[in-house]
Amino acid sequence: MSTPVSEAAEAQVAIDVDRVSKIFPGEDAVRALDDVSVGIRRNEFFTLLGPSGCGKTTLLRIIAGFEPPTMGALRLDGTDISRLAPDQRPINTVFQNYALFPHMSVARNIGFGLEMLGKPKREVNETVDRMLKLVQMEALKSRKTSALSGGQQQRVALARALAPHPRVLLLDEPLSALDLKLRKEMQIELKRLQSETGITFIFVTHDQEEALTMSDRIAVMRDGRILQIGSPRDIYQRPAERFVANFIGESNFLDATLSAGHVTLKAGGGAFAVTAPPGVADGPVSVLVRPEHAAVRAGSPAGDELPATIRNVVYSGDATTIHLELGSGELFKAKMSNSTGGGATLPSQGEPAVVTIAPGAVTVLKD
Ligand SMILES: Nc1ncnc2c1ncn2[C@@H]1O[C@H](COP(=O)(O)OP(=O)(O)OP(=O)(O)O)[C@@H](O)[C@H]1O
Ligand SMILES: [Mg+2]
Incomplete structure (x- = not known):
């Protein structure tokens, strides 16, 4: 009915x-x-x-x-x-x-x-x-x-x-x-x-x-x-699968482990609360993080931050895109708005940095 x-x-x-x-x-x-x-x-x-x-x-x-x-x-x-x-x-x-x-x-x-x-x-x-x-x-x-x-x-x-x-x-x-x-x-x-x-x-x-x-x-x-x-x-x-996430907008795909409504990234950081799509069981999963949902700063990681090394910094007027290598060896892009002064005080290429991912910004994908 x-x-x-x-x-x-x-x-x-x-x-x-x-x-x-x-x-x-x-x-x-x-x-x-x-x-x-x-x-x-x-x-x-x-x-x-x-x-x-x-x-x-x-x-x-x-x-x-x-x-x-x-x-x-x-x-x-x-x-x-x-x-x-x-x-x-x-x-x-x-x-x-x-x-x-x-x-x-x-x-x-x-x-x-x-x-x-x-x-x-x-x-x-x-x-x-x-x-x-x-x-x-x-x-x-x-x-x-x-x-x-x-x-x-x-x-x-x-x-x-x-x-x-x-x-x-x-x-x-x-x-x-x-x-x-x-x-x-x-x-x-x-x-x-x-x-x-x-x-x-x-x-x-x-x-x-x-x-x-x-x-x-x-x-x-x-x-x-x-x-x-x-x-x-x-x-x-909330793209349901990797193809949709990849086709629409820019994406970071990261390896992670899903357990009881939380994921832990292979790259480190804390546990992120997530809603997994139906049919995805606890265990190894692939997650999506949009570049604009991550911020980068100099220094060493504290709390839920991820250690990383800066590979490249690309200025594009309204925003700055920072290409990094995470501790896990995975490549990662972060995009920071220049209106908030985001990209102004970044460490340079080759230097250590830390990545912060916004709460709620990790999406579990059905591969
Ligand atoms: N008259 C036809 N006979 C045989 N195959 C066809 C015919 N028309 C379409 N196809 C095939 O069907 C599939 C879907 O074609 P369709 O034209 O619907 O794609 P599309 O999504 O509109 O692509 P595009 O973005 O290139 O316009 C393709 O593999 C195409 O080669
Ligand atoms: Mg067509």
Whole structure:
């Protein structure tokens, strides 16, 4: 019997991917998706994150209806949509290459889909004007799309996909062709568009920073499977496995021993209280410490501090990264903010130092 909480969560689900697998047949058959289940909520900015070839585009194509699943079910607001053709699903896609009509004006590109649906001209014009305003392209409405910058084309592609007001918008690495500055601007723009329209966005990227800054929740994928689903904070601070920790942010992996809710590092220091993930038994474990959760100072260790030797000090403006070798021989990175004067009084290369790890900063990993 389900609890009221899970019923409430279920009621919010827009796209329900239920045990979907996809095998591309052939001599060297590929299992592109392997028993994937995820419930994507209404009005959510949901991101699929993972390395090249992990199955992100395949999952989007199945949701959009361009590809049938080999196994499993797909529901939208509780209704099975797996047999509907793409144009019968209230779902639109923004592809990586935009696929605009180059010789048509901005306005016609945006209105084209609505015209094809046979909407009255007045309604098409009104919607186009609203979309132009939304993506801030009113001034360029008569320009051919072949004469637009990459970022402007991107906004037209978005406006075109949003015009029929789909319930779900799929975005497959839509920002990857843009330079860094424009990319950052468009990230903010996309967030704004999502919250203003209330449409569920399913966004694909292999850029971890982009995923962290934009998403309500992230699914981290590898080899056709979802390893972890959570908020950016969850995924960053409590990665379930080494792959997730390694893929997102910078990491130190250390050998340790788990015993009764505490770990002792091979490198020394005291016992750290931890919550081990389910299935991890007492004994040797691998733990994660993020570089920004460690501090370094000169001197000899006292209490829970770890002895270390400085290998390299790298200044990067806002922060200083200190590369060390711990007493155990393990290499370790600590990152200290320069605003707190962190890196100013460090010992030099080759000198002894001590490392302090912040309480709660040690995470046990399921390897
Ligand atoms: N039509 C197809 N026929 C055979 N194999 C395919 C087909 N489409 C995708 N694949 C394979 O399925 C796997 C997943 O591909 P997919 O395009 O979903 O990856 P992705 O996560 O989107 O990667 P990228 O970040 O490079 O875009 C890959 O091994 C790919 O080679
Ligand atoms: Mg892809």
